[in-house]
Amino acid sequence: MSLYLALKFLHLLGATILLGTGTGIAFFMLMAHLSRDAAFVAGTAGIVVVADALFTATAVVAQPVTGYLLTRETGIGLGEGWVALSLGLYVTAGLFWLPVVWIQARMRDLAAAAARAGAPLPAAYNRLFRIWFACGIPGFGSVMAIVWLMVAKPALGG
Known part of the structure:
Protein backbone atom coordinates (compact mmCIF):
# COMPACT_ATOMS: atom_id res chain seq x y z
CA MET A 1 0.00 0.00 0.00
CA SER A 2 1.34 3.43 -0.88
CA LEU A 3 1.93 6.10 1.75
CA TYR A 4 -0.84 8.18 0.16
CA LEU A 5 -3.41 5.36 0.44
CA ALA A 6 -2.37 4.60 4.03
CA LEU A 7 -2.73 8.27 5.01
CA LYS A 8 -6.03 8.61 3.16
CA PHE A 9 -7.36 5.48 4.89
CA LEU A 10 -6.31 6.75 8.33
CA HIS A 11 -7.78 10.19 7.61
CA LEU A 12 -11.07 8.70 6.45
CA LEU A 13 -11.11 6.36 9.44
CA GLY A 14 -10.64 9.35 11.76
CA ALA A 15 -13.48 11.24 10.08
CA THR A 16 -15.71 8.20 10.37
CA ILE A 17 -14.89 7.82 14.05
CA LEU A 18 -15.63 11.51 14.69
CA LEU A 19 -18.99 11.31 12.93
CA GLY A 20 -19.92 7.90 14.28
CA THR A 21 -18.92 8.54 17.87
CA GLY A 22 -20.54 11.98 17.77
CA THR A 23 -23.79 10.55 16.43
CA GLY A 24 -23.78 7.70 18.94
CA ILE A 25 -23.01 9.96 21.88
CA ALA A 26 -25.72 12.41 20.88
CA PHE A 27 -28.30 9.65 20.45
CA PHE A 28 -27.54 7.85 23.71
CA MET A 29 -27.34 11.06 25.75
CA LEU A 30 -30.63 12.30 24.29
CA MET A 31 -32.39 8.98 24.96
CA ALA A 32 -31.07 8.88 28.53
CA HIS A 33 -32.10 12.50 29.08
CA LEU A 34 -35.61 11.85 27.78
CA SER A 35 -35.98 8.96 30.24
CA ARG A 36 -35.58 11.44 33.13
CA ASP A 37 -34.12 8.51 35.10
CA ALA A 38 -31.14 9.91 37.01
CA ALA A 39 -29.40 6.53 37.37
CA PHE A 40 -29.80 5.80 33.65
CA VAL A 41 -28.51 9.28 32.76
CA ALA A 42 -25.52 8.85 35.10
CA GLY A 43 -24.63 5.45 33.62
CA THR A 44 -25.03 6.63 30.05
CA ALA A 45 -23.08 9.83 30.64
CA VAL A 60 -9.29 14.73 17.08
CA VAL A 61 -5.50 14.34 17.32
CA ALA A 62 -5.17 12.05 14.29
CA GLN A 63 -7.19 14.20 11.88
CA PRO A 64 -4.91 17.22 11.64
CA VAL A 65 -1.81 15.01 11.60
CA THR A 66 -3.05 12.80 8.76
CA GLY A 67 -4.59 15.79 6.98
CA TYR A 68 -1.32 17.71 7.08
CA LEU A 69 0.63 14.68 5.87
CA LEU A 70 -1.88 14.21 3.04
CA THR A 71 -1.42 17.82 1.91
CA ARG A 72 2.35 17.30 1.89
CA GLU A 73 2.01 14.01 -0.02
CA THR A 74 -0.34 15.49 -2.64
CA GLY A 75 1.16 18.97 -2.88
CA ILE A 76 -2.12 20.64 -1.92
CA GLY A 77 -1.42 23.79 0.06
CA LEU A 78 -3.00 24.56 3.42
CA GLY A 79 -4.21 27.81 1.84
CA GLU A 80 -6.24 25.94 -0.79
CA GLY A 81 -9.83 27.18 -0.36
CA TRP A 82 -11.52 23.97 0.74
CA VAL A 83 -8.57 23.02 2.97
CA ALA A 84 -8.50 26.44 4.65
CA LEU A 85 -12.27 26.35 5.18
CA SER A 86 -11.96 22.82 6.60
CA LEU A 87 -9.31 24.01 9.04
CA GLY A 88 -11.54 26.90 10.15
CA LEU A 89 -14.46 24.53 10.63
CA TYR A 90 -12.18 22.15 12.56
CA VAL A 91 -11.31 24.94 14.98
CA THR A 92 -15.01 25.79 15.26
CA ALA A 93 -15.88 22.16 16.01
CA GLY A 94 -13.15 22.06 18.65
CA LEU A 95 -14.36 25.25 20.32
CA PHE A 96 -17.78 23.63 20.75
CA TRP A 97 -16.46 20.16 21.62
CA LEU A 98 -14.09 21.17 24.43
CA PRO A 99 -16.82 22.59 26.70
CA VAL A 100 -19.01 19.57 25.88
CA VAL A 101 -16.36 17.25 27.34
CA TRP A 102 -16.55 19.08 30.68
CA ILE A 103 -20.36 19.41 30.48
CA GLN A 104 -20.81 15.64 29.95
CA ALA A 105 -18.68 14.86 33.00
CA ARG A 106 -20.59 17.40 35.09
CA MET A 107 -23.95 16.04 33.87
CA ARG A 108 -22.77 12.55 34.83
CA ASP A 109 -21.84 13.73 38.32
CA LEU A 110 -25.09 15.64 38.86
CA ALA A 111 -27.16 12.68 37.68
CA ALA A 112 -25.20 10.26 39.87
CA ALA A 113 -25.74 12.48 42.92
CA ALA A 114 -29.46 12.69 42.15
CA ALA A 115 -29.66 8.90 41.73
CA ARG A 116 -27.89 8.32 45.06
CA ALA A 117 -30.31 10.70 46.77
CA GLY A 118 -33.33 9.22 45.01
CA ALA A 119 -34.05 12.70 43.66
CA ILE A 137 -25.43 21.63 16.57
CA PRO A 138 -22.55 23.83 15.34
CA GLY A 139 -19.92 21.36 16.57
CA PHE A 140 -21.36 18.36 14.77
CA GLY A 141 -22.50 20.47 11.82
CA SER A 142 -18.91 21.66 11.35
CA VAL A 143 -17.64 18.09 11.23
CA MET A 144 -20.28 17.13 8.66
CA ALA A 145 -19.32 20.15 6.54
CA ILE A 146 -15.64 19.17 6.76
CA VAL A 147 -16.42 15.67 5.51
CA TRP A 148 -18.36 17.15 2.58
CA LEU A 149 -15.44 19.47 1.76
CA MET A 150 -13.02 16.56 2.01
CA VAL A 151 -15.08 14.54 -0.48
CA ALA A 152 -16.16 17.31 -2.89
CA LYS A 153 -12.98 19.43 -2.78
CA PRO A 154 -14.89 22.39 -4.26
CA ALA A 155 -13.04 25.24 -5.92
CA LEU A 156 -13.43 28.11 -3.46
CA GLY A 157 -12.22 31.68 -3.67
CA GLY A 158 -10.65 33.44 -6.56
Whole structure:
Protein backbone atom coordinates (compact mmCIF):
# COMPACT_ATOMS: atom_id res chain seq x y z
CA MET A 1 0.00 0.00 0.00
CA SER A 2 1.34 3.43 -0.88
CA LEU A 3 1.93 6.10 1.75
CA TYR A 4 -0.84 8.18 0.16
CA LEU A 5 -3.41 5.36 0.44
CA ALA A 6 -2.37 4.60 4.03
CA LEU A 7 -2.73 8.27 5.01
CA LYS A 8 -6.03 8.61 3.16
CA PHE A 9 -7.36 5.48 4.89
CA LEU A 10 -6.31 6.75 8.33
CA HIS A 11 -7.78 10.19 7.61
CA LEU A 12 -11.07 8.70 6.45
CA LEU A 13 -11.11 6.36 9.44
CA GLY A 14 -10.64 9.35 11.76
CA ALA A 15 -13.48 11.24 10.08
CA THR A 16 -15.71 8.20 10.37
CA ILE A 17 -14.89 7.82 14.05
CA LEU A 18 -15.63 11.51 14.69
CA LEU A 19 -18.99 11.31 12.93
CA GLY A 20 -19.92 7.90 14.28
CA THR A 21 -18.92 8.54 17.87
CA GLY A 22 -20.54 11.98 17.77
CA THR A 23 -23.79 10.55 16.43
CA GLY A 24 -23.78 7.70 18.94
CA ILE A 25 -23.01 9.96 21.88
CA ALA A 26 -25.72 12.41 20.88
CA PHE A 27 -28.30 9.65 20.45
CA PHE A 28 -27.54 7.85 23.71
CA MET A 29 -27.34 11.06 25.75
CA LEU A 30 -30.63 12.30 24.29
CA MET A 31 -32.39 8.98 24.96
CA ALA A 32 -31.07 8.88 28.53
CA HIS A 33 -32.10 12.50 29.08
CA LEU A 34 -35.61 11.85 27.78
CA SER A 35 -35.98 8.96 30.24
CA ARG A 36 -35.58 11.44 33.13
CA ASP A 37 -34.12 8.51 35.10
CA ALA A 38 -31.14 9.91 37.01
CA ALA A 39 -29.40 6.53 37.37
CA PHE A 40 -29.80 5.80 33.65
CA VAL A 41 -28.51 9.28 32.76
CA ALA A 42 -25.52 8.85 35.10
CA GLY A 43 -24.63 5.45 33.62
CA THR A 44 -25.03 6.63 30.05
CA ALA A 45 -23.08 9.83 30.64
CA GLY A 46 -20.31 7.81 32.28
CA ILE A 47 -19.97 5.65 29.18
CA VAL A 48 -20.14 8.74 26.95
CA VAL A 49 -17.26 10.37 28.84
CA VAL A 50 -15.14 7.25 28.32
CA ALA A 51 -16.09 7.01 24.62
CA ASP A 52 -15.17 10.66 24.09
CA ALA A 53 -11.80 10.12 25.77
CA LEU A 54 -11.00 6.93 23.85
CA PHE A 55 -12.44 7.53 20.42
CA THR A 56 -13.20 11.20 19.85
CA ALA A 57 -10.02 12.54 21.44
CA THR A 58 -7.87 10.07 19.49
CA ALA A 59 -9.53 11.02 16.21
CA VAL A 60 -9.29 14.73 17.08
CA VAL A 61 -5.50 14.34 17.32
CA ALA A 62 -5.17 12.05 14.29
CA GLN A 63 -7.19 14.20 11.88
CA PRO A 64 -4.91 17.22 11.64
CA VAL A 65 -1.81 15.01 11.60
CA THR A 66 -3.05 12.80 8.76
CA GLY A 67 -4.59 15.79 6.98
CA TYR A 68 -1.32 17.71 7.08
CA LEU A 69 0.63 14.68 5.87
CA LEU A 70 -1.88 14.21 3.04
CA THR A 71 -1.42 17.82 1.91
CA ARG A 72 2.35 17.30 1.89
CA GLU A 73 2.01 14.01 -0.02
CA THR A 74 -0.34 15.49 -2.64
CA GLY A 75 1.16 18.97 -2.88
CA ILE A 76 -2.12 20.64 -1.92
CA GLY A 77 -1.42 23.79 0.06
CA LEU A 78 -3.00 24.56 3.42
CA GLY A 79 -4.21 27.81 1.84
CA GLU A 80 -6.24 25.94 -0.79
CA GLY A 81 -9.83 27.18 -0.36
CA TRP A 82 -11.52 23.97 0.74
CA VAL A 83 -8.57 23.02 2.97
CA ALA A 84 -8.50 26.44 4.65
CA LEU A 85 -12.27 26.35 5.18
CA SER A 86 -11.96 22.82 6.60
CA LEU A 87 -9.31 24.01 9.04
CA GLY A 88 -11.54 26.90 10.15
CA LEU A 89 -14.46 24.53 10.63
CA TYR A 90 -12.18 22.15 12.56
CA VAL A 91 -11.31 24.94 14.98
CA THR A 92 -15.01 25.79 15.26
CA ALA A 93 -15.88 22.16 16.01
CA GLY A 94 -13.15 22.06 18.65
CA LEU A 95 -14.36 25.25 20.32
CA PHE A 96 -17.78 23.63 20.75
CA TRP A 97 -16.46 20.16 21.62
CA LEU A 98 -14.09 21.17 24.43
CA PRO A 99 -16.82 22.59 26.70
CA VAL A 100 -19.01 19.57 25.88
CA VAL A 101 -16.36 17.25 27.34
CA TRP A 102 -16.55 19.08 30.68
CA ILE A 103 -20.36 19.41 30.48
CA GLN A 104 -20.81 15.64 29.95
CA ALA A 105 -18.68 14.86 33.00
CA ARG A 106 -20.59 17.40 35.09
CA MET A 107 -23.95 16.04 33.87
CA ARG A 108 -22.77 12.55 34.83
CA ASP A 109 -21.84 13.73 38.32
CA LEU A 110 -25.09 15.64 38.86
CA ALA A 111 -27.16 12.68 37.68
CA ALA A 112 -25.20 10.26 39.87
CA ALA A 113 -25.74 12.48 42.92
CA ALA A 114 -29.46 12.69 42.15
CA ALA A 115 -29.66 8.90 41.73
CA ARG A 116 -27.89 8.32 45.06
CA ALA A 117 -30.31 10.70 46.77
CA GLY A 118 -33.33 9.22 45.01
CA ALA A 119 -34.05 12.70 43.66
CA PRO A 120 -34.99 13.93 40.20
CA LEU A 121 -32.40 15.46 37.92
CA PRO A 122 -31.56 18.91 39.27
CA ALA A 123 -32.08 22.23 37.53
CA ALA A 124 -28.29 22.54 37.05
CA TYR A 125 -28.33 19.30 35.04
CA ASN A 126 -31.15 20.60 32.84
CA ARG A 127 -29.28 23.88 32.19
CA LEU A 128 -26.15 21.93 31.22
CA PHE A 129 -28.15 19.64 28.95
CA ARG A 130 -29.52 22.64 27.04
CA ILE A 131 -25.99 24.04 26.63
CA TRP A 132 -24.68 20.59 25.64
CA PHE A 133 -27.42 20.25 23.03
CA ALA A 134 -26.86 23.77 21.68
CA CYS A 135 -23.10 23.19 21.37
CA GLY A 136 -23.71 19.95 19.50
CA ILE A 137 -25.43 21.63 16.57
CA PRO A 138 -22.55 23.83 15.34
CA GLY A 139 -19.92 21.36 16.57
CA PHE A 140 -21.36 18.36 14.77
CA GLY A 141 -22.50 20.47 11.82
CA SER A 142 -18.91 21.66 11.35
CA VAL A 143 -17.64 18.09 11.23
CA MET A 144 -20.28 17.13 8.66
CA ALA A 145 -19.32 20.15 6.54
CA ILE A 146 -15.64 19.17 6.76
CA VAL A 147 -16.42 15.67 5.51
CA TRP A 148 -18.36 17.15 2.58
CA LEU A 149 -15.44 19.47 1.76
CA MET A 150 -13.02 16.56 2.01
CA VAL A 151 -15.08 14.54 -0.48
CA ALA A 152 -16.16 17.31 -2.89
CA LYS A 153 -12.98 19.43 -2.78
CA PRO A 154 -14.89 22.39 -4.26
CA ALA A 155 -13.04 25.24 -5.92
CA LEU A 156 -13.43 28.11 -3.46
CA GLY A 157 -12.22 31.68 -3.67
CA GLY A 158 -10.65 33.44 -6.56
